[in-house]
Amino acid sequence: MAIEFKILNTSRIEDIVPLVEKLNNYKIPAHVLKDRVLNMVGQNYECAVIFDADKLIGICGLWFCTRHYAGKSVEVDHVFIDEAYRSQGLGKQFFNWIYNYVKSKGCETVELNTYSTNYASHKFYYNEGFKILGYHFLKKL
Incomplete structure (x- = not known):
């Protein structure tokens, strides 16, 4: 594996849609996802990615x-690692890279939401030191 963590150039933002x-x-x-992702790049948004050689895996x-x-x-959002690369410590490495990156940008805290039924993510985030502070509510208009 030739794993690389980096910030995706906005010219390639559509690559994350799949x-x-x-x-x-x-x-x-x-x-719809493509349109939304294209709009996100102008809203204080960046995308951290994981490549294995030329393959986008996270x-x-x-x-x-x-x-x-x-x-x-910084609020981390839509965290995803390809199934073939899970349970190998890559998530922990990725988050360590993210922590260092956002600290270099002056961030004091990291926040996130996760689906209430995504139990594997809950365990991961607890192990990373995250605490539950509240509930996330959504109302469709």
Whole structure:
């Protein structure tokens, strides 16, 4: 394996759509995801990625902001690692890379949401030192 962690150049942002589509269990059509991803790049958003040689195998959206309760913060979003690469310590390595990257940008905290039924992610985030502070609510308009 030739694993590389980096920030994806915005000119290649559409490359993440197939992995985001898998994360969403194909519920949102690819063309809708593509439009949304293209809009995200102008909104304090970056995408950290994992490549194995030339193959994109992992993604993690990074939303940068300042919050009154947390200071300069990054919210990680749509974390996904290809199934063939799971349970090899890659998630921990990826998050360590992300922590160093966002610290270099002045972030004081990392926040995230995860699906309530994604139990494997809950265990991972607890092991990473994350604490539950509240509930995430969504209302469709």
